[in-house]
Amino acid sequence: MGKYFSFQELYELRNSIPMNVLIEKELDIPSKISEGFFRFLCPLCNEFQTAINPKTNLGRCFRCEKNFNTIDMVMAWHKTGFVNSVKYLQTILK
Secondary structure (H helix, E strand, O other), X not given: OOOOOOHHHHHHHHHHXXXXXXXXXXXXXXXXXXXXXXXXXXXXXXXXXEEEEOOOOEEEEOOOOEEEOHHHHHHXXXXXXXXXXXXXXXXXXX
């Protein structure tokens, strides 16, 4: 089975869509600003013990200790596989 997506395509999807915009505007995941940090409802453990690092564009849940890039977040929230999650993110970039 060949590759579906190039390294460059995946890199762009992980870094061109700001994580907070994806969470708040595209996926409509419950979120809030708490103690000066953007918090979101973890799609795995349903807790708000989360944060986003804008420098790396990664989300982190400190309760279940899971890191999320944009693809991981779509996979977890929509409960879809990798390919469908990448295709979803491609529609956002267009």
